[in-house]
Amino acid sequence: MRWSQAFIPTLRDDPADAEAVSHRLLVRAGYIRQLMAGGYSILPLGQRVRAKIMGIIREEIDGIGGQELLLTALHPREIWEKTGRAETMGDILFSVTDSRGGSAILGPTHEEIFTTIATELTSYKQVPQLWYQIQTKFRNEPRAKGGLLRVREFTMKDSYSFDVDTDGLDVQFDRHFAAYQRIFERLGVIAVPVEASSGAMGGTDSIEFMVPSPAGEDDVAHCKACGYAANVERATSTLPAIPDEPGPSVPERFPTPGVKTILDLIEFDGGAPAERQIKTLVYVLDGELTLVLLRGDHDLQEQKLLDGTGTVEARPARPDEIRELLGADAGSLGAVGVIGPRILADDQLADRTNMVTGANLDDHHLRGVDIQRDIEVTGWLDLRAVKVGEACPSCGEALEIFRGIEAGHIFKLGTKFSVALGAMVLDADGAAVPLVMGSYGIGIERNMAAAVEMNHDDDGIVWPVSIAPYEVVITVVKVDDEATMIVADRLYDDLNDAGIDVLLDDRDERPGVKFNDAELIGIPYRITVGPRGLADDIVELSERRSGERTDLPVGEAVEMIKAQVESRK
RNA sequence: CGGGACGUAGCGCAGCUUGGUAGCGCGCAUCGUUCGGGACGAUGAGGUCGCCGGUUCAAAUCCGGCCGUCCCGACCA
Known part of the structure; x- marks a missing residue:
């Protein structure tokens, strides 16, 4: 072309x-x-x-x-x-x-x-x-x-x-x-x-x-x-087990005025660190209100919830739905004593004792919660989102x-x-x-x-040879120089005949424009043909990716370029 | 669908606050000088200012509605 x-x-x-x-x-x-x-x-x-x-x-x-x-x-x-x-x-x-x-x-x-x-x-x-x-x-x-x-x-x-x-x-x-x-x-x-x-x-x-x-x-x-x-x-990832101290024989309710988040409860006097808290989320899974329990410092991975339950459509419950179900607003929610709705818990909560969670009464929480004893979990699933640096489940090294x-x-x-x-x-x-x-x-x-x-730099695209629109572009430095154009035309024909996809830049533009365009569109190889090189009977081959330039004798150019292109296909 | 931004010449943008002449750069056309890394000069072409309505003597500019596009969140090759 x-x-x-x-x-x-x-x-x-x-x-x-x-x-x-x-x-x-x-x-x-x-x-x-x-x-x-x-x-x-x-x-x-x-x-x-x-x-x-x-x-x-x-x-x-x-x-x-x-x-x-x-x-x-x-x-x-x-x-x-x-x-x-x-x-x-x-x-x-x-x-x-x-x-x-x-x-x-x-x-x-x-x-x-x-x-x-x-x-x-x-x-x-x-x-x-x-x-x-x-x-x-x-x-x-x-x-x-x-x-x-x-x-x-x-x-x-x-x-x-x-x-x-x-x-x-x-x-x-x-x-x-x-x-x-x-x-x-x-x-x-x-x-x-x-x-x-x-x-x-x-x-x-x-x-x-x-x-x-x-x-x-x-x-x-x-x-x-x-x-x-x-x-x-x-x-998934492997997490270190958290040692639990034995707690009271029944959960104790305590007032937590103004505490709305996991973070609030960490800072609250008499609160608990995040890994000792149970986070309670309320979701609507295909129309069914469901409690979702996670450790306080863990985030829900929603797709796991969908996959684990075979749910098609999930959304967080609206505040009014939550209040009607549990009698409290987000910030004071918990699953202790809740009977009826499906309660799904993340595997990381298994066997945990002496935890802190919402009391389903605004501005109150419960301490001393023992999951097995106090919560009617209907399903255990892997629900948490993996975080950077946690241990690889197969070898234990840090995940990225x-x-x-x-x-x-x-x-x-x-x-x-x-x-x-x-x-x-x-x-x-x-x-x-x-x-x-x-x-x-x-x-x-x-x-x-x-x-x-994956293949670009500041100047434009850098196509792999295998999918480049053209494998070679011949940049004619001076199109109104007859001798230059004759060499360029012959090179173009010979490369075409050799089965190379070649683009002949015969536009009457300044060289800088042509070089920049060739780089922008990302052709892997450029042959520069101009009077300066032809004076010594050479053309210049430059590789887009490396920027490497080689002088080629005009007579050997086609074979050398063909070999180069074939080697990268 | 929720949140944010934008819409003026082929491309990139200014003008809008404070209504009145639509402007800049690139690109494009012609001529001349240039020519191995985005040249220079001269002349010129090119715009329903997203759309509809309102206010006004007068709307790119103010008001309302709509449409479109991009970015951030819920979805997938």
């Missing part, structure tokens, strides 16, 4: 409304343009990168036996009602109405539709099957953000595996795990596999691939020593927490969808069994953004 003919609208200034690095650079370098919140047009450079990312993913999924299909983005609502997700994913579904008044939804993911196709499988002899597509998804995100990082319409590679048993699923899952690691490596992003919550997807196990970046939206607890990594929605972009997510789904939609096969004994499924997703444009988050 000749730059003079190309549509590469680079901007001199940073766009005002872009915060994330990838958003700012992709807009400024002319890869994308925003149309609306969470809606981006992909410009020519962006489309080239996107195509390369899809190519890599396709190769790797084909490599583990995937068969590519293409399903519709438009789905009949009834199928989503059969699996119950019309309700559980209701908020993010885009709905459309056709001229006959029928209702359809724009697919946010395709488990339902792939499973519908899988109903044509009839025998265990036909599995395993591994099907995938690269297709547009629509999600009415409550808050689109960060340019391509979180949008409402995007492309996803989603694959689905079908087996007769969980052993088969495990094999497919492991193959995807390995394929995903190869994909991310080839895309030039570091993606840490982490244990994750399956959320609305359901199923048993799931692993997210997290690209560390301040632009990310998830926190990951990670142990450098042993490699343990888990989304904080699931992460980093922010990450969820670049891919693989799920063991089990039989939820096959049961709901009747995707059964006969096993070797002639018994009808539901297919055991897995689903495996990776967002194309999000990975483009993640690659930029």
